[in-house]
Amino acid sequence: xxxxxxxxxxxxxxxxxxxxxxxxxxxxxxxxxxxxxxxxxxxxxxxxxxxxxxxxxxxxxxxxxxxxxxxxxxxxxxxxxxxxxxxxxxxxxxxxxxxxxxxxxxxxxxxxxxxxxxxxxxxxxxxxxxxxxxxxxxxxxxxxxxxxxxxxxxxxxxxxxxxxxxxxxxxxxxxxxxxxxxxxxxxxxxxxxxxxxxxxxxxxxxxxxxxxxxxxxxxxxxxxxxxxxxxxxxxxxxxxxxxxxxxxxxxxxxxxxxxxxxxxxxxxxxxxxxxxxxxxxxxxxxxxxxxxxxxxxxxxxxxxxxxxxxxxxxxxxxxxxxxxxxxxxxxxxxxxxx
Numbered sequence: 001x002x003x004x005x006x007x008x009x010x011x012x013x014x015x016x017x018x019x020x021x022x023x024x025x026x027x028x029x030x031x032x033x034x035x036x037x038x039x040x041x042x043x044x045x046x047x048x049x050x051x052x053x054x055x056x057x058x059x060x061x062x063x064x065x066x067x068x069x070x071x072x073x074x075x076x077x078x079x080x081x082x083x084x085x086x087x088x089x090x091x092x093x094x095x096x097x098x099x100x101x102x103x104x105x106x107x108x109x110x111x112x113x114x115x116x117x118x119x120x121x122x123x124x125x126x127x128x129x130x131x132x133x134x135x136x137x138x139x140x141x142x143x144x145x146x147x148x149x150x151x152x153x154x155x156x157x158x159x160x161x162x163x164x165x166x167x168x169x170x171x172x173x174x175x176x177x178x179x180x181x182x183x184x185x186x187x188x189x190x191x192x193x194x195x196x197x198x199x200x201x202x203x204x205x206x207x208x209x210x211x212x213x214x215x216x217x218x219x220x221x222x223x224x225x226x227x228x229x230x231x232x233x234x235x236x237x238x239x240x241x242x243x244x245x246x247x248x249x250x251x252x253x254x255x256x257x258x259x260x261x262x263x264x265x266x267x268x269x270x271x272x273x274x275x276x277x278x279x280x281x282x283x284x285x286x287x288x289x290x291x292x293x294x295x296x297x298x299x300x301x302x303x304x305x306x307x308x309x310x311x312x313x314x315x316x317x318x319x320x321x322x323x324x325x326x327x328x329x330x331x332x333x334x335x336x337x338x
Contacts, residue, residue, distance in 0.1 A: 003242045004152070004173050007269060011039055013312045013320060016059040019246050019271050020044065021171065025196065030155070032169050032246040032271075037063035045070050050148060052155065053082040054248040055166040056089045064093050068111075072128065075107035079114070081147050081157070083165040086115040087124055091134065099131035116143055116157055116167060151203035153241070158263040160256045162249040163288050168263060173241030177202055183235040189224070192216055201228060202236070245304070247272045248311065251288040257298060264302035272299060274309035274327055277316060289313075292323040296330030307331065 002024055010018030016035025029047040033054055054060055090113045109128040114121050123139040126132045148155040158168040177199045194214045208229025216223055245264040250256050264270050274295035276284040284291045292309055299307035309327050316323060
């Protein structure tokens with residue numbers, strides 16, 4: 001049963017934080033944090049539809065320029081989300097360049113940027129054709145934890161303290177659809193793009209008594225028609241949706257830890273920062289970061305099935321093994337008791 005989400009860290013544990021999540025059988029991806037992204041291929045970057053920025057310290061936001069440079073001249077809408085002050089940061093980035101030649105681009109690149117505040121989300125739109133000056137209309141919505149929602153999955157955010165507001169992110173599949181290949185073949189059907197349409201119909205909770213057409217070829221020729229509910233019963237197995245959580249820079253205090261544990265609860269995969277060894281916990285407290293032991297504790301308390309630590313301080317070069325060891329020992333110490 002292959003998962004929908006395929007996450008991988010953008011850089012090594014000492015590099016800029018970032019999580020690239022590609023989608024199974026789709027030319028699409030989302031990105032958590034936007035630091036140095038040179039390790040991503042241009043093809044991967046062009047798959048990105050949504051970018052979620054934890055905060056705008058340089059190591060989490062400097063990749064904006066590379067992303068924008070690759071997108072210029074393309075027909076694309078891309079969506080950005082960030083914490084309080086994010087819109088000013090986006091506007092500052094865009095104002096740093098001269099756009100006198102963008103009228104030559106035929107494709108309408110459009111940036112949608114949303115700033116997340118404790119009680120509301122503020123969205124502005126920036127169009128390449130308008131030299132990235134913001135549209136007059138500003139959209140304000142309440143913030144209830146969810147940033148983005150589609151039939152198949154959603155992305156939610158948590159506001160935590162890093163001396164400034166910092167966002168943690170979690171993406172969760174509504175449920176997972178597994179196709180039983182042998183049952184497809186027993187109906188005389190071939191594996192093909194029509195299965196994507198079937199999944200979309202199920203995610204959208206389409207009427208099970210509706211007619212579903214199995215199409216093939218460039219002209220989408222209808223091969224067979226089925227009752228949606230009957231077809232899904234024969235070839236589909238529904239299982240629990242996958243959950244991936246990303247926690248970047250955060251202070252280890254009761255307010256943060258209580259929120260993180262609840263937010264990351266039952267994650268299939270937790271990516272969590274761990275900048276320092278526990279012997280440097282006073283330095284970690286001063287810099288508002290986690291130690292590896294604290295990261296392992298949070299992973300256990302959240303009952304994460306798997307977890308990866310990242311964002312190691314350069315002072316720990318050559319001591320990676322100790323960081324992984326501390327995190328794993330603390331996780332195993334507490335996971336059985338949760």
